[in-house]
Amino acid sequence: xxxxxxxxxxxxxRVESRHCGAIAVIDPDGKRVLAIGDxxxxxxxRSAIKALQALPLVETGAADRYGFGAEELALACxxxxxxxxxxxxxxxxxxxxxxxxxALQCGVHWPLHQASAQALARAGGTASALHNxxxxxxxxxxxxxxxxxxxxxxxxxxxxxxxxxxxxVIENLAxxxxxxxxxxxxxxxxxxxxxxxxxxxxxxxxxxxxQGLLPARAxxxxxxxxxxxxxxxxxxxxxxxxxxxxxxxGARVFVKSGAEGxxxxxxxxxxxxxxxxxxxxxxxxAEVMMAATIARYLKSDAERAALERFIRPTLRNWxxxxxxxxxxxxxx
Amino acid sequence: xxxxxxxxxxxxxRVESRHCGAIAVIDPDGKRVLAIGDxxxxxxxRSAIKALQALPLVETGAADRYGFGAEELALACxxxxxxxxxxxxxxxxxxxxxxxxxALQCGVHWPLHQASAQALARAGGTASALHNxxxxxxxxxxxxxxxxxxxxxxxxxxxxxxxxxxxxVIENLAxxxxxxxxxxxxxxxxxxxxxxxxxxxxxxxxxxxxQGLLPARAxxxxxxxxxxxxxxxxxxxxxxxxxxxxxxxGARVFVKSGAEGxxxxxxxxxxxxxxxxxxxxxxxxAEVMMAATIARYLKSDAERAALERFIRPTLRNWxxxxxxxxxxxxxx
Numbered sequence: 001x002x003x004x005x006x007x008x009x010x011x012x013x014r015v016e017s018r019h020c021g022a023i024a025v026i027d028p029d030g031k032r033v034l035a036i037g038d039x040x041x042x043x044x045x046r047s048a049i050k051a052l053q054a055l056p057l058v059e060t061g062a063a064d065r066y067g068f069g070a071e072e073l074a075l076a077c078x079x080x081x082x083x084x085x086x087x088x089x090x091x092x093x094x095x096x097x098x099x100x101x102x103a104l105q106c107g108v109h110w111p112l113h114q115a116s117a118q119a120l121a122r123a124g125g126t127a128s129a130l131h132n133x134x135x136x137x138x139x140x141x142x143x144x145x146x147x148x149x150x151x152x153x154x155x156x157x158x159x160x161x162x163x164x165x166x167x168x169v170i171e172n173l174a175x176x177x178x179x180x181x182x183x184x185x186x187x188x189x190x191x192x193x194x195x196x197x198x199x200x201x202x203x204x205x206x207x208x209x210x211q212g213l214l215p216a217r218a219x220x221x222x223x224x225x226x227x228x229x230x231x232x233x234x235x236x237x238x239x240x241x242x243x244x245x246x247x248x249x250g251a252r253v254f255v256k257s258g259a260e261g262x263x264x265x266x267x268x269x270x271x272x273x274x275x276x277x278x279x280x281x282x283x284x285x286a287e288v289m290m291a292a293t294i295a296r297y298l299k300s301d302a303e304r305a306a307l308e309r310f311i312r313p314t315l316r317n318w319x320x321x322x323x324x325x326x327x328x329x330x331x332x
Numbered sequence: 333x334x335x336x337x338x339x340x341x342x343x344x345x346r347v348e349s350r351h352c353g354a355i356a357v358i359d360p361d362g363k364r365v366l367a368i369g370d371x372x373x374x375x376x377x378r379s380a381i382k383a384l385q386a387l388p389l390v391e392t393g394a395a396d397r398y399g400f401g402a403e404e405l406a407l408a409c410x411x412x413x414x415x416x417x418x419x420x421x422x423x424x425x426x427x428x429x430x431x432x433x434x435a436l437q438c439g440v441h442w443p444l445h446q447a448s449a450q451a452l453a454r455a456g457g458t459a460s461a462l463h464n465x466x467x468x469x470x471x472x473x474x475x476x477x478x479x480x481x482x483x484x485x486x487x488x489x490x491x492x493x494x495x496x497x498x499x500x501v502i503e504n505l506a507x508x509x510x511x512x513x514x515x516x517x518x519x520x521x522x523x524x525x526x527x528x529x530x531x532x533x534x535x536x537x538x539x540x541x542x543q544g545l546l547p548a549r550a551x552x553x554x555x556x557x558x559x560x561x562x563x564x565x566x567x568x569x570x571x572x573x574x575x576x577x578x579x580x581x582g583a584r585v586f587v588k589s590g591a592e593g594x595x596x597x598x599x600x601x602x603x604x605x606x607x608x609x610x611x612x613x614x615x616x617x618a619e620v621m622m623a624a625t626i627a628r629y630l631k632s633d634a635e636r637a638a639l640e641r642f643i644r645p646t647l648r649n650w651x652x653x654x655x656x657x658x659x660x661x662x663x664x
Contacts, residue, residue, distance in 0.1 A: 009613060011590070012385050012516025014526060016376055017613035044348055107650025110450070114442070132650060158566070184344025185655045194346060235580035260341070260349050280612040281341060281349035317462060318439025323517045 001099050003037035004331040007278070007285040011324040019285035020101050021261065021278040021292055022203035023332065028211035030175055032198065033294070035332060039201070039301035042194040043277045044184050050137050051077040051191075051224050052173060052203060056165045056325030057140040058220035066096040073227035074234035075136030077256065081237030082111025082131035084119075089234060090130050093139040095323065104129035105156050106188040134188035134233075141190070158183055158191040167193055173203035173213070187259060196274045200264060204274030208254060208266025220312045225254050225268070235241045241287045245294075253294060257283060263290040270297050275291055284326060288313070294326040333638040335641030339610070339617040343656040351617035353593065353610040355625055355664070359603055360543035362507055362532065362588055366625070367398070368663060371533070374526040374607045376516050380590030381524075381558050381591035382469050383409040384505060384535060388497045390552035394479035397430040405559035406566035407468030409588065414443025414463035416451075418451025421566060422462050425471040429478045436461035437488050438520040439472040439663060445569050461643040464478040467522035468566075473522070490515055490523040504547070505535035519591060529607045532596060539603030540586060552603035556587050557600070573619045573642065577626070580638050585626060589615060602629050624660040 009017040022037030032039075054076040059065050063073060072093050080086035084130040094100055110119040110127040122262045128147070134180055138155075141162050145152045158162065158180070170177055182249045183191035195203075205211075208225070210218030228235050233244035235256070245255045255265040261278030274293050278285040291310035298304050315324045341349040356367030364371075377555030380395035387393050387410040395405060404425050412418035426432055443449040443458040452459070461467055470487075473494050477483050477484045482493045489495060490512070503510055508531045525621075527535075536550040564578035567588070577587045587597040590634070593610030595618040606625050623642035630636050647656045 011376060011592075012526065013514070014374065014376070014516070016516070017611060019612050019635060042346065044343060066551070078366075092337045103652070107652075109650050116440070117450070118453040121450040123455065124454065182345070184346070184348070185649065185653055187655065189647045189649060189651050189653060192344075194344065197414070259352055260343075263655070279349060280351050280614055280617070282614065285612070317517065318441050319521045319522060320439075321517055323519065 002214075003279050005028070005329050006036065006331050007288045007326060008329055009324055009326050016324065019278050019280060019282055021276060021289055022197055022221070023276045023289055024198045025272055025276070025293065026198055026201035026205050026274075027145045028205045028209050029201050030198075033160040033272060035198070035240050036056055036298070037162075038185065041197040042182075042197045043197050043200065043262065044186075044192040044194055045200055045261070045264065046186060046192050046258030046260055046262050047075065047079045047134070048256050048262040048264040048275075049170065049200070050079065051254065051256055052170055052207060053137060053166050053229070054224055055169045055217065055220050056144050056162065056192045060144055061218060062097075062143045064142055065147055066093070068093065068096070069225040070230040072096075072235050073224055074231040076140035077224060077228055078235045079242075080136060080234065081113030081116060081132045082241065083113045083116045083237050086136070086234065086237065087130045088118050090135045090139050093136065093143065097207055099146070100141055101128055101130050102197070103142050103152060104135055106132040107135045108132060109275050132188060156190045163191055167191075170195065170203060171323050174199040174205045197277055198264070201273040201275035203273065204254075204264045204266040204275065205271060208268040208273060211271065225251060225266070228254060239326065245291070245310065248305075255290060255294070257286060257290075261286040263287065265290060265294060267294070269299055272297060288326050288328055289332065292332045333413055333547065335611050337661050339620045339658060340373065340532045340654055340661055341658050343635055348656065351612060351614055352360050352380050353608060353617065353621055354529055355606070355608045355621055356608050356624065357604055358530055358533035358537050358579055359605075360534070360537045360541050362534050365604060366628070367530070368544035371530040372528045374514075374528050375532065375594065376518075376524040376526055376592070377532055378518060378524050378590030378592055378594050379411045379466070379594065379609070380452045380588050380594040380596040381502065381532070382411065383560070383586065383588055384539060385469060385498050387549065387552050388476050388494065389494040390555055391548060392479050394429075394475045398425070398475055399480055400425065400428070402559040402562040403566050404428075405556055406563040410467060410468045410554060410567045411465045411574075411589070412566065413445030413448060413572065414465065415445045415448045415569050416564045417467050418468070418566065418569065419462045419563070422467045422471050425468065425475065426597055431474055431478070431484075433460055433462050434587055435469055435484060435612065436470050437472050438464040438466045439447065440464060464520060471640070488521045494547045499523075500548075502535060504528065504549070506531040507588050521560060529609055533605040533607035535605065536586075536596045536598040536607065537603060540600040540605060540636055543603065557583060557598070560586060577642065581635075587622060587626070589618060589622075593618040597622060599626070599629055602630060620658050654660045
């Protein structure tokens with residue numbers, strides 16, 4: 001309670017809406033570099049943590065065993081739009097591990113990318129689990145289950161070896177212990193483990209810098225970051241925040257958003273991890289908080305200028321008229 | 333700033349997100365019946381005020397001249413889903429006044445109702461201004477322009493006679509003067525005039541009770557309320573909040589939501605008007621605030637029980653698992 005207003009939505013001459021939140025920037029040792037709002041309050045990281053959930057895919061050797069390249073690794077870290085290329089990549093991941101879409105337990109929804117949803121309907125198609133924005137992550141979980149020869153039917157359960165390993169990875173990177181019952185069920189039915197915002201930021205600092213991790217884990221993190229930097233479209237999709245930021249900065253900024261106003265980033269060169277949570281769950285505000293926070297740690301004016309349209313986005317109505325603007329408050 | 337947390341989103345064992353806001357319940361004389369948060373802060377009413385924007389349609393005689401019934405009047409007050417029946421009604425409104433879809437200046441978007449958008453794509457169709465959720469309101473504005481024989485091409489401009497009349501109606505019902513430049517451009521390109529939340533609630537008290545209004549205006553308000561009560565599906569659509577609440581209570585509760593967390597209601601029997609604004613603009617929270625506020629003024633346990641699923645909605649994920657719950661805080 002009581003986090004500061006960090007983002008404003010301005011329309012006409014007035015502030016129409018306000019978003020409160022918290023921002024943590026932490027180094028690999030856990031030192032606070034920036035703390036706005038209550039950064040010790042536990043959050044559910046949701047999809048912002050997908051790259052950490054993908055570490056076992058590389059560490060267990062599953063990714064190599066099935067011949068995964070950058071596209072497959074990026075999809076395992078993705079909240080994708082269900083565009084044609086995303087679906088094709090997930091199908092390939094499943095086929096390479098001897099599976100098909102029937103193994104996915106993420107649930108079915110239409111592509112988030114509107115034009116792809118319309119094209120699917122126009123072609124007489126219907127939504128499947130492949131279109132679910134989490135299908136790449138789930139394909140990754142299934143590959144791990146295959147590689148370590150454990151039950152595939154229960155891979156979404158908190159007690160399953162894959163989810164236990166995910167939890168152990170998060171605890172190791174974040175430097176915290178998480179109680180076995182301190183989770184919620186995510187939109188795609190896997191557990192999302194609660195941890196303080198500051199610990200989440202620390203996990204991304206170590207994910208980015210490798211510092212304090214066993215060599216194999218640091219190398220797995222490096223491979224996942226490199227894959228996302230090489231194939232940013234696979235991490236989200238057309239005109240999506242994470243894809244556009246990664247396209248701008250490549251391997252210098254790893255960023256991933258999640259539901260309910262979560263967003264995490266790693267700045268490997270600076271050795272920093274960032275975690276933001278918009279109190280009310282708004283993605284539009286979490287993106288502004290994240291863009292404004294990244295800008296603080298960029299050295300060149302040109303780079304900060306490139307971020308400007310994400311820090312102060314203009315909203316246009318259905319006639320293309322610029323009707324409102326989102327902007328950070330003085331508190332960021 | 334500093335409005336109380338009114339709605340919580342609970343997932344797992346934790347509060348995942350929080351929404352702050354303000355609630356005003358006012359009688360026709362302007363007396364405060366309930367005030368939570370800063371109810372004197374001006375807001376843009378957005379689509380929550382559509383029924384007031386439709387009063388000139390009845391008062392000028394345009395609705396009678398073109399033979400409008402309950403469906404057309406309800407559509408003029410609607411933020412509709414672009415379902416087939418909505419589009420057909422808007423086409424009828426335009427045809428009855430000698431116009432067609434080319435006169436609409438609301439802009440084009442795909443139907444908000446997902447199954448209708450998919451059906452449109454599947455049939456090889458494409459979105460038009462008729463599918464815009466505001467097309468009924470715009471058809472109403474055009475009918476007024478035709479009936480009073482003024483320019484139709486500029487009906488969305490703040491200085492146009494139709495928009496000036498809308499402003500005068502709002503000032504009369506709310507009991508406030510609004511500066512000619514105190515507006516923003518709405519999503520559908522018409523002006524949305526700023527007024528204090530308390531004044532907005534008072535406007536709905538008078539819209540519901542007729543008290544303090546000239547007889548012709550009170551009668552026009554009664555006709556619009558009766559039309560929405562008779563045809564609640566036309567006010568929003570399948571599985572939409574306003575439609576479902578109106579289906580439950582008929583003419584006893586008039587309710588209309590708007591963008592950026594606005595919602596207004598009239599309780600004619602109690603002579604009360606309600607206006608809520610969720611600070612961060614979230615519709616999910618505005619609906620909970622409104623449902624919880626309406627429940628305070630219902631007399632029977634059965635009626636309050638019928639509102640329970642709107643006061644504490646359960647959210648299910650893509651596998652149908654109940655993953656979270658939205659609920660009012662102690663402050664409501």
